[in-house]
Amino acid sequence: MIKIKNLYKIFNQNKKNEFIALQDINLEIKKEEIVLLKGISGSGKSTLLSIISSLQKPTSGDIIVDNEHIAKLPDLHASFFRNKKIGYVFQDFNLISSLNVYQNVMTPLIVQNLNTKQIEQKVLKALEIANIVHKKEELVSNLSGGEKQRVAIARALVCDANILLFDEPTANLDKDNSLKFLEALESFKALGKTVVIATHDSIFEQSRVISKVINMQNGKLI
């Protein structure tokens, strides 16, 4: 469960260029819900996702993920929390193009104390779920946009995180690959994942698995 209470994010606070990106956000996302976070560009969706993932800290307010208060976690604890709980798929996928698919997917496992066999089992399982196992030895730079997204999904799944966050997952995809992403959502549902998708793509209206739509405007929920 993700609980957000009176959350604010103010950039450049008390400076001339102060900007309130998130304002008094109160929100609850239950376990296994698949939630759309909608709003035009600049409404604060990415900022909210990055705070949920503990990549950024809020200016004030509380955020509780599975009973853990993460707003003020020191950086090292925040990265352990992220590794264990959160799978984050960035809009531009953030893959390392000089590495192959397998190597990219195994990167989150490096900090875990696992042997080669355990790593292989986890990577292959994630590649299979994301439907990209057939490209495991290919360099990421040779993949199509849809394939890169599937690698990013596999990397998000490899630590078995229960919460998956997607930032504009269809922004770099054509129609066919966007529809394939809707199918992938059904498999996340079957796996019991909690999913938050920041988007302004109307294609998600076709999905049967969305349990809630949250609308944002100018940093506020509407």
Ligand SMILES: Nc1ncnc2c1ncn2[C@@H]1O[C@H](COP(=O)(O)OP(=O)(O)OP(=O)(O)O)[C@@H](O)[C@H]1O
């Ligand atoms: N580090 C920062 N410093 C100052 N302002 C920032 C910073 N990061 C984000 N902002 C501002 O906060 C607002 C919200 O940005 P955010 O990226 O969360 O929007 P978004 O809804 O995800 O937009 P998009 O759909 O274009 O990704 C924007 O006006 C942005 O310029």
